[in-house]
Each structure stands twice: as structure tokens, then as C-alpha cells.
Amino acid sequence: MHVTKTITINRPIDEVYTFWRDFENLPRFMYHLEIVETTGSNRSHWVAKAPAGKSVEWDAEVTEDRPGELIAWRSVGNDDDVRNSGSVRFMKAPGDRGTEVRVDLDYDPPGGKAGSIVAKLFGEEPTIQIGDDLHRLKQVMETGEVLRSHGAPEGIGRSVLRQHASQPSESEARPQL
């Protein structure tokens, strides 16, 4: 399964690259991730939210790192269930509009003998989920944080049909991201 999505962020390339290169930032905009820990200069440990309140973990290594241009990574080890890889490219947007960010992700398709767990993380519409991730990355980079509303307390990602009423709620849930 291959998913790709692109967004333009009104910040300089180096800033966007540096933010992404610190993988510990990824859960701030990739909501399926709980935490990413840097465990070495090219190694990291990823914990993702699996269905039914469980979590799933894997280690990843950076396979290519060209500052201001490209970062590529892949899961390591023999666990077929969580095999995945990805890359992100940074390109100068024309007309002084900042940075074009293009993400490519690969994981084994659902229903196959392997890879089903990661496929579940990305859901039935992985392009939409990656698109939501990139919208949130853009918000974090351009405005400082993910914007919430009373209808969508976690911000971008909740489908319109599943939103709450646009009305303050008693608990005023402030999910920590």
C-alpha cells in the first residue's frame, strides 16, 4: 500500500526539515502516534494507538537524510505486522510561499498475511488521514498549535458527521497533545 500527500507550509525549508527530523515532534500532528522516542542518531522507537485501546510499537531507522531535502525511514526487525516505511521531501515553493512538503508512506495492505496492524492504524481512507496529519503540521508550524473548536475538540481529523454540537461543553475537554 502506497500513500502520498502534499502540502505547502509558509515557513522556510530548514525550519520544516528540522522540525520533522526530530521524530519526537511527529505525534504533535500524527494523531495515530502516541510517542516517538529518539534512541540513537538514526534510531527511534515508535508507539502507536492500535484499535481497542491497545498500542503497538516498533523501532525505526533513518535510511536517508539529506538536510533541507529529504528524510527516509523504515521499521527494523522481523515483525511483519508492523512493517512500514516512509519518506518526506522538502521543496522550495515557487513565489516565496514557503516549503512544499511531500510525504510518501508504504505499508503492507490490509487483509494480507502481514502488515495488518499498520493498515488498521491508517484506516480505510489513509490519504485523508495523512492529509489531516499534514494540515495539523501546517497549523503547528504556521500558528504554533493545532486549532480546536467545540465541534472538533481535537482539531482537524474528526469527520464532520462525528463532530459534537458547536457548543461549549461542561468538561471543556482539553486533550493534551
Place this chain on the structure above:
Amino acid sequence: MKATCWMDKQSVEVIDVPDPEILNERDAIVRITSTAICGSDLHLYNGFIPTMKKGDVLGHEFMGEIMDVGRGVKNLRVGDRVVVPFTIACGNCWACKQGSTSLCENSNPSATAAEKLWGHAASGAFGYSHLTGGFAGGQAEFARVPFADFGPLKIENGFTDEQVLFLSDIFPTGYMGADLCDIKPGQVIAVWGCGPVGLLAMKSAFLLGAERVIGIDRFEYRLQMARDIGVETINYEEVEDGPLETLNQMTGGRGPDACIDAVGLEAHSPGLQYAYDRTKQALKLESDRPIALREAIMACRNGGIVSVLGVYGGMIDKFPMGVVMNRGLTIRSAQTPVHRYMRPLLDLIENGKIDPSFVITHRMPLADAAKGYKIFLEKEDNCEKVVLKA
């Protein structure tokens, strides 16, 4: 707090809901002193804008006093008096940097759904369905205002609420409608709809140098309000075959230099077209009823501009593209980038060029909002504009 909530089609109620709190660092909480019902709220009331939910707090025209600010807001203090723009905008993205704040790329938490419907998302807005982000609106005692360090306009002189309240939407919207016409001296501008935004578009057209302005409506009291500000009028129910021939007669056969659609998706007409569009709309074969827009396109002079500020939500039928193409028309439109217009329009108010409060016909307490919606919809008691005092 008390808040005006959408409960169902043609049902709004003022009910008790929790007070809003700061949700983002750049938020402010505003204690609302004045708020208004907009003609576009009637599209929500009548159920023509999809993705409304029971309990949604309505209202996008409001002003008041700062009660609380998040730690990211350095330019406002508790007690400051502000008017809040109805479109929500971050001030950081490329669109905001161009001044196109109604196209803000970061302010709509429903961006993904909006992209599916419209190709690309537009900004968030207060109290205007879940397609614009699910933000609670301002027909309430309090509102949470995102990006408060960028949006709200501080009011420092002794203006009354009524003089400046409409900077939140309808004055900038009417002004934009005229601004998009690129008015030059000697020009004749026609405006479909003599509601509050239509009247402010007419007044703005004069301010921008129009020689003559022609207003079109079917309610005599609204046409009279237009005449009171120097506008010539057409009651389209009293002329044969719509306003086209009358407009030609009034303009030496040329047609108006620019036409402003201040009606939008619930247009009326006495003719067959209305029956056609109303039926298709009821069957959900067409989301919007573009009768005023079609008339504006037909009437406009060769090479003229059609400026659309009336609200449209989705798809329209029988769009006269052949007219646009063969006669070299330009169509311009937007949700209003309110932020760009607020300061210069406040200057116009301050310099005595305009007092937008002339559109107000009804004032009532917030608790009576449901009644306000009803008389505004039914045009009872010559209702033009309802202001609610919280």
C-alpha cells in the same frame, strides 16, 4: 450562559449552555454586548446549509468586552472593547499574508470535508455549520474567539455598539461587494436585494464613486429604505418578465456597469424559473436557487462585472455561461476578508462618511432571539435588521 441554539429546521431556542473556556493559547473569551441576526443566518434557519447539528450556537456578528485571554494574546487586555470578524483567520498563512483572510489555510478544523465539497477549504467561521469548523457562535452571552491576537478590532473611541457592530460582517461584506465592481466615475451599479447587506453595498457604491445606484427587491419598505439613501429602485414583482427590460430602459439600453448579487441561494421570483429552482432544491437536485445571479448576469452591460456576495453553498443549475463568455463578463466573489476592511471602514465611520446603524429596525434582548428570527424571516413589522442585546 444563555445562547441561541439551532435545534432543527426553522427552530431556534435560547437555552442555558456551559460558559466557553480558552481552548488554544491565542484564544480570548468575549462577554458579548451586542450581536445581530444576519440574512445568512436565515439560510441556516431554513435548513439550506448542510452539516448543522442540534445545539449549535448561532451567530457571527458580535462585539463585546474581553473577559479572558490565552497566554499567546499580547495585544488585548481584560476590559478591552472589541468587534470580532465573522471569518476566523490565523494571520500567518500565505492567504492571510495576502489579506485574503476568508481563505485562511489554518482556521477550519473541517478542512478535509470542505476540500471534498469545494476542492479546497476556506476559512473557519463562527456559528455557521460544521463545514466552517464547528465554532460556537456569538448570539450568546459569551464567545470563545480563536486567533484573538489577529482578528478582533479594538474600539478605543466613544462609538456606540450600533455604530461599529456591523464591522463584524455586513458593512465589510456590502463594501466588498461594491469594491469588487472596480467602480469608476459615471458608472451605474445595480444591486439585487435591499436587505441590510444590499443597502450597505449601495451606500458603499456611492462612497466608491458610483454616479447612480439601482436597487431591486419586492418589499416596498425595503425599497423605501434604499430610496432614502439616494438609490433608484425596481420592484421586480411589479415589472413584466423580471427586472431586465426595466434596467435596460434606465440605462439607455446598455445595462448596469456592474451588478451585485446581495441575495444568494434562496432567491425568489414570480416566474417559472422560481418554480423550477424551488422544486429542484426541494428534491436536492440543486443546492442553491440562483435566480438573482442569473438575472444579474443577463442584465450586466457588455464587459461588465458581476459581484457575488450573496451566500451560495454548493451547486447551481442552468448557469448562463454563454452570456458570461460571449459578452465578456467578469464574475467576482468571496466570503468577505473582514480583517482587511475593518480598520479602513472604522475610519469611514469615524470621519462621518457613513453610519451603518441606519439599517437597524429592531432591537430586542438576547432572550427574544427566536422571535427575532421569525419576524426577520417573515418580514413582519417591516423588519430589516435585528440587533440583540446580551
